[in-house]
Amino acid sequence: MQRHLITSAIPYINGIKHLGNLIGSQLPADLYARYQRARGNEVLFLCATDEHGTPAELAAAKAGKPVAEYCAEMHAIQAEIAKGFGLSFDHFGRSSSPQNHALTQHFAGRLADADLIHEVSEQQVYSNADGRYLPDRYIEGTCPNCGYDKARGDQCENCTKQLDPTDLIEPRSAISGSTDLEVRNTKHLYLRQSALKDDLDAWINSKTDWPLLTTSIAKKWLHDGDGLQDRGITRDLDWGIPVRRGDAEWPGMEGKVFYVWFDAPIEYIACAGEWADANGHADWECWWRTDKGADDVRYTQFMGKDNVPFHTLSFPATLLGSGEPWKMVDHLKSFNYLNYDGGQFSTSQGRGVFMDQALAILPADYWRWWLLSNCPETSDSEFTWELFQQGVNKDLADVLGNFVSRVTKFCRSKFGETVPAGTSYGSREQALIEDLDARIARYVATMEAMEVRKSAQELRAIWVAGNEYLQACAPWTTIKENPDAAAMQIRMGLNLIALYGTLSAPFIPDASAKMLMAMGVEDAEWPSDMARTLTQLSPEHPFTVPENLFTKITGEDTERWKEQFSGTRE
RNA sequence: GGCGCGGUAGCUCAGUUGGUUAGAGCGAUCGACUCAUAAUCGAUAGGUCGGGAGUUCAAGUCUCCCCCACGCCA
Numbered sequence: 001m002q003r004h005l006i007t008s009a010i011p012y013i014n015g016i017k018h019l020g021n022l023i024g025s026q027l028p029a030d031l032y033a034r035y036q037r038a039r040g041n042e043v044l045f046l047c048a049t050d051e052h053g054t055p056a057e058l059a060a061a062k063a064g065k066p067v068a069e070y071c072a073e074m075h076a077i078q079a080e081i082a083k084g085f086g087l088s089f090d091h092f093g094r095s096s097s098p099q100n101h102a103l104t105q106h107f108a109g110r111l112a113d114a115d116l117i118h119e120v121s122e123q124q125v126y127s128n129a130d131g132r133y134l135p136d137r138y139i140e141g142t143c144p145n146c147g148y149d150k151a152r153g154d155q156c157e158n159c160t161k162q163l164d165p166t167d168l169i170e171p172r173s174a175i176s177g178s179t180d181l182e183v184r185n186t187k188h189l190y191l192r193q194s195a196l197k198d199d200l201d202a203w204i205n206s207k208t209d210w211p212l213l214t215t216s217i218a219k220k221w222l223h224d225g226d227g228l229q230d231r232g233i234t235r236d237l238d239w240g241i242p243v244r245r246g247d248a249e250w251p252g253m254e255g256k257v258f259y260v261w262f263d264a265p266i267e268y269i270a271c272a273g274e275w276a277d278a279n280g281h282a283d284w285e286c287w288w289r290t291d292k293g294a295d296d297v298r299y300t301q302f303m304g305k306d307n308v309p310f311h312t313l314s315f316p317a318t319l320l321g322s323g324e325p326w327k328m329v330d331h332l333k334s335f336n337y338l339n340y341d342g343g344q345f346s347t348s349q350g351r352g353v354f355m356d357q358a359l360a361i362l363p364a365d366y367w368r369w370w371l372l373s374n375c376p377e378t379s380d381s382e383f384t385w386e387l388f389q390q391g392v393n394k395d396l397a398d399v400l401g402n403f404v405s406r407v408t409k410f411c412r413s414k415f416g417e418t419v420p421a422g423t424s425y426g427s428r429e430q431a432l433i434e435d436l437d438a439r440i441a442r443y444v445a446t447m448e449a450m451e452v453r454k455s456a457q458e459l460r461a462i463w464v465a466g467n468e469y470l471q472a473c474a475p476w477t478t479i480k481e482n483p484d485a486a487a488m489q490i491r492m493g494l495n496l497i498a499l500y501g502t503l504s505a506p507f508i509p510d511a512s513a514k515m516l517m518a519m520g521v522e523d524a525e526w527p528s529d530m531a532r533t534l535t536q537l538s539p540e541h542p543f544t545v546p547e548n549l550f551t552k553i554t555g556e557d558t559e560r561w562k563e564q565f566s567g568t569r570e
Numbered sequence: 571g572g573c574g575c576g577g578u579a580g581c582u583c584a585g586u587u588g589g590u591u592a593g594a595g596c597g598a599u600c601g602a603c604u605c606a607u608a609a610u611c612g613a614u615a616g617g618u619c620g621g622g623a624g625u626u627c628a629a630g631u632c633u634c635c636c637c638c639a640c641g642c643c644a
Contacts, residue, residue, distance in 0.1 A: 337640095337641085374582075380641085381582080386581090387582070390596060394595085394596065395595090397609085402606055402607055405605095405609085406605050406606035407605085408606095409606060410605040468611065470605080474603075477603085551607080
């Protein structure tokens, strides 16, 4: 039995994520986790909300709530929606957890001991009216590059130029609007990533089987220009993990917190601690410390391409720099972007379909199937309502749903609601068994390789094989001449439904559960021997005719949704 | 401006280390079937693989130049 540690990039707390976020990490991670569990492997699948930083504070202020309260509420909402999509996290944690506080401070202490952290004096804008520093998005003003008058301290949303707060023309506080600002000197901690450049380079170069997208981004950051740059890991904010050196105070750092990018990936580890505490497991380090049992763990991370630098460089720098035997990622699967109807999905602009809206109009399986079978693996991919309608109707309703329907209804009307006996399997059935053995071997190979689109194609081909079989043996004709042969053919059909229920579960868990329940299969085993699997439902075994598994999406539906989602949210 | 990923049938995409007549699904057309969610199954049509030059016995697949789209950075 293998042990799989699987993490999905942790979504930011300030609002509900859109379908692009979903397919960019959480959904493929869930596919892989469900598949590995189905294969009988031990899986720890972790995700969390990323709760610190300026956007969380601003969103809380906008909602008129204390930031801690806001985050707790948003976490609960995101957790509920994740459940709605069937995301099978073993734990959905929070980067604001006490476990992450302790661990983040621990890492900072270790890094400081290793002389990998240094102090830098820099200029920051202080607001006299607000009585605080104004980092990043807390300050607004006119962009020196394009003249946009609502540019933020970290970036101009209009021309996308990266800015420093001191660059802004006519700066003002984003909190109070006050222009009573002054520039002060303040000290911040920097992680000396540059000192770890060679270690990181060697580590990346050892990953020869990683996607090109992943390694090329990492190598670019390592070698471009002056090479890997040191990064500030502290901020002048109230909301965050207080800067401490392990258990000790950090002189000169009073009132400061760690910057969100530093503590967020550490939450992958802390989340295991949260999981252990929540479930009464004493031992979470067996998943994360190679000196405590994690040396046989295979660790896979899933994320969108924008997250690759943090996962290939910054977080590994934290782990390597600590000098402790932490488990490093074995495989990093990254994704491109899903576009919405010719443009981008956008959280800040409210453009596209958001997770709660998606669940309000259709069940999770519809989205899971379409998103996974069209997931942006090799390049950006496109969501349009027409493509969505086409894919769902053809694949789910016509190929799979209708197969279940035609087999079960034919059986009920001709033989009743128990599996008919009939003759033994003949040469046509033998050929089907061999064909399915080969197809499932390919399905397994692509799933192991995390080739999501190809896996979906193989699975679909397995569904089609059922229709081909049925069409070829035509039990509705056979029954007139040879009822026993027709009974056998339908027995095969029912067994195929049970097989599909097992194989399809990673993609469409709800429909799969319905198939298995209708066939009266209690605990489905992954098929290793097709001849045995396709006789698991023996004569006399009772079954039920399920409701149609999938309802088709109509042209009126897509017209309505296109209209409904054409504007921006809120 | 620099860098990155792409540009393959109407649409969405596969094409391993260069090697027989370039593949799949959808859509289209025709046919079969009638158990089923007007579903299914089969067949056919459709591409000078963005453009040009080069290397090679042989290039969608390697090299160079150019064009286009997207992204990141300055």
